[in-house]
Amino acid sequence: MAGGSSHGSSWRGWAISLIPLGFLIWFLALLPGALRGEIWSLSVPWIPQLGVFFSLRADGLALLFAILISGIGMLIFGYGGHYLAGHRYFVRCYVYLVAFMISMLGLVLAGDLITMFVFWELTSITSYLLIGLDHEREAARKAALQALLVTGGGGLALMVGFLMLGRVGGSFDLVTLAPLGDVVLADPLYLPILLLILAGAFTKSAQFPFHFWLPNAMEAPTPISAYLHSATMVKAGVYLLARLTSVLSGSVEWTVLLTSFGAVTMLLGAVMAFLVSDLKKILAYSTISALGTMVLLLGPGTPAAVNAAIVFLLAHALYKAALFMIAGIIDHQTGTRDVTILSGLRRAMPVTAAVAAVAAISLAGFGPVLSFIAKEMLLETVLAAGNASILVPVAIISAAILTATACILAIRPFYGLRCVTPIAPTEASPGFLAGPVVLASIGLLFGIVPQFAGTILIAPAVAAIMPQSEALHLALWHGLNVPLLLSVVSVTLGVVLFVTWERFSTFRTRLPQAARFGPAALWDNTVEATVSFAGWQSRILQNGYLRIYLLMILMATLLFVGFSFLDGLPLVSIADLNDVRLHEVVVAAVILVATLFVIRTDSRLGAVAGLGVVGYSVAFMYTVFSAPDLAMTQFAIETLTVVLFVLVLYHLPRFSALSPARTRLRDALVAIAVGAMMTMLVLGVTATNAGGRATSFYAERSVIEAHGRNVVNVILVDFRGLDTLGEITVLAIAGLGVYGLLKLRVERSGS
Amino acid sequence: MNSIILRTAARYLIPLLFLFSIFVLFRGHNLPGGGFSGGLLAATGFALYIFATDAREAKKALQIDPHLLMGAGLLVAMGSGLPGLIQGRPFLSSIWGHIGSEVVGTPVLFDIGVYLVVLGSSLTIMLNLGEE
Numbered sequence: 001m002a003g004g005s006s007h008g009s010s011w012r013g014w015a016i017s018l019i020p021l022g023f024l025i026w027f028l029a030l031l032p033g034a035l036r037g038e039i040w041s042l043s044v045p046w047i048p049q050l051g052v053f054f055s056l057r058a059d060g061l062a063l064l065f066a067i068l069i070s071g072i073g074m075l076i077f078g079y080g081g082h083y084l085a086g087h088r089y090f091v092r093c094y095v096y097l098v099a100f101m102i103s104m105l106g107l108v109l110a111g112d113l114i115t116m117f118v119f120w121e122l123t124s125i126t127s128y129l130l131i132g133l134d135h136e137r138e139a140a141r142k143a144a145l146q147a148l149l150v151t152g153g154g155g156l157a158l159m160v161g162f163l164m165l166g167r168v169g170g171s172f173d174l175v176t177l178a179p180l181g182d183v184v185l186a187d188p189l190y191l192p193i194l195l196l197i198l199a200g201a202f203t204k205s206a207q208f209p210f211h212f213w214l215p216n217a218m219e220a221p222t223p224i225s226a227y228l229h230s231a232t233m234v235k236a237g238v239y240l241l242a243r244l245t246s247v248l249s250g251s252v253e254w255t256v257l258l259t260s261f262g263a264v265t266m267l268l269g270a271v272m273a274f275l276v277s278d279l280k281k282i283l284a285y286s287t288i289s290a291l292g293t294m295v296l297l298l299g300p301g302t303p304a305a306v307n308a309a310i311v312f313l314l315a316h317a318l319y320k321a322a323l324f325m326i327a328g329i330i331d332h333q334t335g336t337r338d339v340t341i342l343s344g345l346r347r348a349m350p351v352t353a354a355v356a357a358v359a360a361i362s363l364a365g366f367g368p369v370l371s372f373i374a375k376e377m378l379l380e381t382v383l384a385a386g387n388a389s390i391l392v393p394v395a396i397i398s399a400a401i402l403t404a405t406a407c408i409l410a411i412r413p414f415y416g417l418r419c420v421t422p423i424a425p426t427e428a429s430p431g432f433l434a435g436p437v438v439l440a441s442i443g444l445l446f447g448i449v450p451q452f453a454g455t456i457l458i459a460p461a462v463a464a465i466m467p468q469s470e471a472l473h474l475a476l477w478h479g480l481n482v483p484l485l486l487s488v489v490s491v492t493l494g495v496v497l498f499v500t501w502e503r504f505s506t507f508r509t510r511l512p513q514a515a516r517f518g519p520a521a522l523w524d525n526t527v528e529a530t531v532s533f534a535g536w537q538s539r540i541l542q543n544g545y546l547r548i549y550l551l552m553i554l555m556a557t558l559l560f561v562g563f564s565f566l567d568g569l570p571l572v573s574i575a576d577l578n579d580v581r582l583h584e585v586v587v588a589a590v591i592l593v594a595t596l597f598v599i600r601t602d603s604r605l606g607a608v609a610g611l612g613v614v615g616y617s618v619a620f621m622y623t624v625f626s627a628p629d630l631a632m633t634q635f636a637i638e639t640l641t642v643v644l645f646v647l648v649l650y651h652l653p654r655f656s657a658l659s660p661a662r663t664r665l666r667d668a669l670v671a672i673a674v675g676a677m678m679t680m681l682v683l684g685v686t687a688t689n690a691g692g693r694a695t696s697f698y699a700e701r702s703v704i705e706a707h708g709r710n711v712v713n714v715i716l717v718d719f720r721g722l723d724t725l726g727e728i729t730v731l732a733i734a735g736l737g738v739y740g741l742l743k744l745r746v747e748r749s750g751s
Numbered sequence: 752m753n754s755i756i757l758r759t760a761a762r763y764l765i766p767l768l769f770l771f772s773i774f775v776l777f778r779g780h781n782l783p784g785g786g787f788s789g790g791l792l793a794a795t796g797f798a799l800y801i802f803a804t805d806a807r808e809a810k811k812a813l814q815i816d817p818h819l820l821m822g823a824g825l826l827v828a829m830g831s832g833l834p835g836l837i838q839g840r841p842f843l844s845s846i847w848g849h850i851g852s853e854v855v856g857t858p859v860l861f862d863i864g865v866y867l868v869v870l871g872s873s874l875t876i877m878l879n880l881g882e883e
Contacts, residue, residue, distance in 0.1 A: 628783035632775075636791030640873060643798040647880040707847060707854045713785040717858040717865065721843040724861075725828055728868040732821040735872025739818075742879045 010431060013081015016094050020073035020101060027066045030058050034460055041111060051172060057111030060460025064310070065108035065232075065239055067457070068317045072231045073101050075435035076321065080223035082432035083328050087221070089133055096133070097227070100126035104232050108239055113162040113172040116240075120158065120204075123233050124151040130228060131220045143216040149527065150203050150213045158200025158240075164193045165247070178246045178467075185251055194248055197240070198257060205237025205291045208265040212520035214288055215272075218280040222328030225280060230287050231321040238294045238313065242306070245465050249301035258299035259385065263394050265292025270401040274497070275507050279327040279337035279409070283320065286363065286405055289398060290316045296391075297381055303466055304384070308377030310461050311474065314453065315371035315443065319362030322439040323409060326356045329432060330413055335422030339408060340505075344418035348425040351433055353414040358440040360410030362447075364403040366491050369447035373474055375399060379483035396490045403494025408501060450474035551667070554674050562677055584624065591617045604655055608645040612638055629712040754803070761803035768796030776866045777859075786862040790869025798877060806881030817878060820871030828864025831857040 030040050043055035058066065077097065084090050103122035110116035125148070132144030166172040168187045169180045177184075184190055201207075206214040217229045228234070241258070248254055269289025273282050290312070297309035329352055331337040334345070346353045361367040365375035378399075382391040446453040454474040515521060541552055591614050598610035615638030622631035658664065698711050698719065708714040716724050772793035779785025801809045834857055835844030847856035 629779075629785065629788070632783055633788045633791065636788055636795055639795045640791060640798065643795065643802075644877065644880060647801075647877065706845065706858065707780075707856065708858075709781040710779055710783065710785070713779040713862070714858070716785065716787070717861045718845050721832070721845075721858070721861055724865060725832075725843070728828060728865055729825060731872050732825055732868050735821055735875040736818075738876045739879055 010082045010085045010429070012090075013084070013094075014078040014431060016081070016098070017074045017077035019098060020070045020077060023070035023101075023105065024067065024074055027058070027063055027070060031063055031067075031456060031460075034058060034060050034063055035456070043111065046114070051166070052114045053112050053173065054115050055111035055173065056106070056109040056115070057175070058109055059464040060462075061239075061242060061464035062109050064314070064457050064461040065235070066105055068314070069101060069104050069108065069232050072317060072321050072439070073097075073227065075438055076223050076227045076231075076325070079226075079325050079328075079432065079435035080221075082429060083223050083332055084221060093130070093133055093221070093224075096126055096129045097224070100130065100228060100233070104236070107236055111174050113166055113174065113177075116174075117155075117159055117162055120200075120236065120240075121152075121155050123228075123236060124148060124155055124204075127151070127217075127228050127233055130224045131217050133220060133224070137219070140219040143213070143219040146523070146527075147213040147217050150210055150523070154200045154203025154210070157196045157203075161193050161196030161200065164189050164196070168193065169247070174243065181247050181250060184247055190248075190251070191253060194251070194253055194257070197244065197248065198261075201237035201240045202261060202295075203237070204240075205234050205295065206265075206288050207237070207261050207292060207295060208268050209519035211265060211269070211288045212518065212523065215276075215281050215284040216520075218278070218284050222280065222324060222331060225284070226321050226324030226328065230283065230324050231317045234287065234291060235294075235313065235317070238291060238298070238309075241295065241298045242309065242461075242465050245298060245301060245306065246467075249298075255299050255301065255386075258295050259387075259391070262292045262294070262296025262299060263391060265289070266296060266398045267394050268292070270398040270405070273405045274401045274408075274501075275504065275511055277338055277340045277508060279330065279339060279342075279413075280324070282339070282405060282409065283324055283327060286402055287316075287320055289402060290320065293378060293398075297378060300381060300385055302381075302384075303462070304377070305381045306465050307458065307462050308374060308381050310458050310465075311370065311377055311454075312374035314446070314457060315362060315369070315374045318439050318443040318446070319359045319369075319371060322355065322359040322436040322443070323363065325436040325439075326352060326359065327409075329428045329436070332432075333423065333428055334425045339412050341419055341421070342413035343416040344414070345425050346414040347418070349414070349427045351427060351437075355433065355436045355440050356414065357410045358444060359436065360406040362440070362443045363409070364406035364491070364494065365399060366403065366487065367447070369443055370450060370453065371443070372447065372487075373450055375487060376483045379486050383482060392486070396486055396493070399487075399490040400493035400497060403491050404497035404501065407495070407498040411498075551670060554670055558670070558673055558677055561681065562673075565677075565680060584621070587617050587620055587624075602655055602658070604649055604652065605646070608642055608649070611645075612642045615641065627712075629710065757799075757803045761800050765796060765800055768799070769793055772796065772866075776862060779862060780859065786865030787869055790866040791873065793866075793870045794873035794877065797874060801877060801881050806878050809881070810878050813874070813878075817871045817874035820867050821875065822871075824864045824867025824869075824871055826864070827867060828861050831860035831864060 033040065039057060039059050041055065041057040043053050046052045046054040077094070080093070080097070084093060087093065100123060103119050103126055106119035107116055107123055110119055128144050128148040131147055132140050134140045135144075162172070165177070165184065168184055168189050169177045171177060184193070187193075203210045214229055214234065218225050220229070266289050269285045269287070269292055273285035273289060276282055276285060294309050294313055294316075297305050297312060299305070327337055330342065330345070330349075333349065333352075334342065336342065362369045362371045365371045378395060379392075382388055382395045385391050451474055458474070542549075594610045594613040594617070598607045598614070601607050601610065615634065619631045619634035619638060622628070622634060659667070698715055701719075702711045702714045703709055706714045706718045708718070772789045775784040775792055776786055776789030777784075779789065797809065797813070800812065804812075832843035834846045836842050838844075838846070843857075843861075845856050845858050847854055849855070
């Protein structure tokens with residue numbers, strides 16, 4: 001096991017990584033065109049009646065994300081081959097990963113709100129499958145379901161928001177919507193739209209108070225955490241906000257909501273990252289902090305802030321994926337990822353230690369790295385913000401804590417006394433290390449020549465978000481200014497925090513107790529309460545007694561149909577009653593007498609025969625009122641029912657007693673009420689003659705269009721053929737259901 | 752039930768009842784009848800046979816699994832919607848043609864499907880209840 005490189009299957013990851021490589025080459029080939037303004041796009045009518053198109057569009061912002069998704073995907077696929085070598089669900093994992101990657105690419109390339117929503121949901125579903133990959137473990141299942149419910153719940157809100165936005169803007173097409181910011185902002189539906197879309201974005205991008213699913217999602221194997229829950233999927237919310245900046249930003253609500261939720265998330269994530277001891281959890285919380293920073297930066301809606309957000313996003317994707325992969329390597333090579341245990345691995349794993357140091361410099365944001373530029377831009381933005389007096393300290397404290405965290409990650413596992421680990425540590429194989437090495441190097445390269453990244457990736461993305469803005473010049477050295485000073489302050493503070501890290505151990509041990517009051521506990525309790533409520537109402541409504549089901553169905557009908565009578569009861573004039581003829585009265589009387597006999601008799605056969613009499617009498621009524629088709633079917637059905645009953649009667653126990661008086665009273669009341677309702681309904685329908693137009697419609701067209709003179713049958717098999725198809729399907733299922741029930745019983749009694 | 756008269760009568764009545772049910776099925780286009788009542792009639796006729804002999808023997812006499820009738824019926828009904836689909840019109844659009852002087856179309860096929868499903872599921876229920 002140790003080494004992990006000697007496994008024959010480890011190369012398979014790199015073989016599969018040819019798929020993302022193909023995508024990457026295609027996106028890189030599209031990039032020069034996008035820089036010139038020639039944007040690749042595709043649009044296929046999907047539900048044209050509703051204005052829905054399946055459309056893809058690769059502008060600068062979409063391409064930046066697509067390149068990150070396919071590029072990091074390629075490295076992670078290769079890395080995963082080593083990490084997951086010998087994993088029992090290796091193939092399944094890669095199938096899910098490829099499905100996820102395609103969903104994620106669809107999300108960022110979507111040129112239509114509905115297309116985007118479908119891919120958005122697909123990423124939630126594939127994420128669920130990937131978190132729960134080791135489904136034998138309860139923790140993995142629980143974390144997967146929690147992530148699905150949180151992001152899926154946000155997805156529902158997002159769907160409503162998209163539909164409303166499409167209605168206000170008159171189109172689901174993003175290019176059409178982009179210049180309509182003024183129209184949307186002035187609409188009374190603006191605030192609901194904003195809140196619903198933010199609910200979707202905040203749940204997906206793990207903003208406070210929906211952040212808790214992300215650390216739990218670390219149950220997934222590390223390549224999945226690195227890919228989905230750090231580099232790509234969790235940035236979908238940020239992507240959405242950036243994409244809709246031109247449509248939704250510019251209002252006080254937008255700025256206040258994004259800035260405040262972003263700031264709280266940024267600070268909370270940083271503090272939590274400092275207080276946990278699991279390598280992956282540290283990275284998860286620092287990811288939450290970074291996502292908060294990006295949301296915060298999208299708040300002001302100024303070109304400088306948007307620029308900062310995109311630079312930060314690019315830098316974060318590079319170093320965080322690298323750090324995650326390093327955490328996975330440490331875990332894989334030593335058997336633990338607890339920073340309170342790990343130390344002194346530098347000699348055993350020198351390359352890993354070096355790469356960790358480079359990636360951690362990016363996390364700390366101090367040195368010749370892209371994230372340093374991003375942090376300077378962040379500080380400039382908060383200095384220029386309206387409420388700088390709150391935001392500046394928050395930003396400095398968060399940055400300081402993250403600097404301390406970076407030191408923990410880069411120094412504690414590798415320096416000091418050599419620790420005892422479950423597996424004797426050895427250096428990882430080159431194929432295992434390739435991913436983090438490449439990503440950390442790119443981060444360093446972009447830091448040294450920032451203008452390169454600025455021209456090919458950042459400027460086109462910013463131009464796609466705000467077409468009117470001009471490209472900013474990126475440089476490591478901005479001269480001696482306030483942001484640099486603040487940077488120095490935060491780094492100094494961070495080093496102090498790192499040195500005193502041991503003293504915070506009491507907080508660390510008390511963390512689980514404090515968590516009882518957090519939003520995660522609230523969420524779990526809500527889910528638990530929902531489940532027990534569902535159980536409770538199922539036990540009452542679906543208790544297995546057919547008579548209770550009937551009672552519920554009848555009472556529900558009574559409630560909902562009876563509701564419509566509140567407008568007034570249908571009137572019956574005495575004149576209508578004059579043409580009632582004698583034989584009709586006789587048949588009605590027979591029905592009544594037979595019904596009374598059915599409910600009073602203590603012979604089952606008698607009751608069945610009585611029901612037959614009721615049915616035949618009703619069928620006779622149909623013939624009187626010239627509905628021979630109905631009568632014919634009714635006669636056949638009644639005969640068949642009696643036959644079936646007789647077949648069942650053999651198997652029933654001896655008749656013992658009628659129901660108790662109270663039950664009979666209840667049933668009588670419900671029966672009389674339903675009877676009265678049906679009578680009223682029929683009278684109401686005949687009084688308004690609502691069927692008049694439909695009747696003449698079918699009567700006129702029956703022969704001309706359907707070549708049949710029996711209108712009833714023509715409606716059944718031609719005009720409303722689809723309904724009939726549904727009905728006979730139900731009939732077949734009912735037949736199979738009876739078959740299943742009977743056979744099941746035979747087997748049980750046989751065994 | 753063990754009655755020689757019923758058993759003998761049933762043997763001669765069953766083919767007639769089946770023929771009659773098919774007559775009702777095709778008659779439904781212009782006069783009262785159709786797949787639903789035709790199928791029910793056939794099933795009721797067969798009930799006679801179940802009473803005259805027993806479910807096991809009736810099943811043997813049927814020679815065809817009633818499940819098959821249900822499935823075939825659904826396939827026929829659904830298949831009758833395909834010609835319309837192939838011509839680029841909505842599913843189940845009726846297509847009409849002439850056989851001699853008679854006008855024949857996909858709804859007739861659909862009705863046959865209904866007949867088979869109704870017969871199939873009624874027989875499934877009856878035979879299994881009777882077999883118990």
